[in-house]
Amino acid sequence: MITASFAQEMARYNHWQNSQLKEFLVALSPEELTCERGAFFGSIMGTANHLLWGDWIWMSRFDNGQGPGGGIPASKSLCADLSEWLPLRDTVDQRITEWATALPDGVLTGPFTWFSAAKNEDVTKPYAQCVIHFFNHQTHHRGQLHQMLTETRSAAPVSDLVFLPEEV
Template structure:
């Protein structure tokens, strides 16, 4: 279905996207970051928090490391501000890159089981499908952030995968 090289490229893309995003977020006032925008996770910061929470929960499943605690309903309040969010974003991006670098194609074959708090049960799906979901979830919520940034009058990050720098 996918290869380890795919996961590694997507981890690089994730890092590049989040690196750009940090610059745009830090240029906003706290009022702009926390303003209710009618998005599923409310504000720009709420959506950025949910994105970070989602990355962290999936990484804890993949690498068996520490997870974020809480569930989807609490995810928009993961970090109270950017001062808390920025270093945690870097930490989870580094963890994602390290995990992806450790994969080989064989790792992506076969089932993957985790406990889903949303389903209140163990769930088993193909590992490759879970990895695709992980990266797709990031892209989905960064698209929401892109829209909200545009609404603030800000420019938004370049998001085209084909423009991923060689050394992102």
């Protein structure tokens, strides 16, 4: 279905997108970041927190490392502000890159099992499907952030995969 090189390219894309996103978030006032915007996770900060939490929880599943704790409802409060969020975003992005770099093709053809707190049970799905979901989840929430940034009259990051720079 997919290869390790797909995951590596998506990890590069994730890093590029988040690098751009950080620049736009830093330019906003705390009020703009936390303003309720009617999004599923409320504000820009709430959505950015959930995106980071989702990346972190999936990485803990993929690499058996530390996870963020808490569940989906609390995910929008992962970090109180950008001073907490920015370094944690960098740490998780580095972890994603390291995981993708070390990912062998063979593992993608097998099953993947994790404990889902949302379902309160073990779930087994094809590993490739889980990896695709992981990267799709990022894109989904970055799209929401793009919309909310536009509402602030901010420019928003370039998100087209075809414009991913060779070096990120």
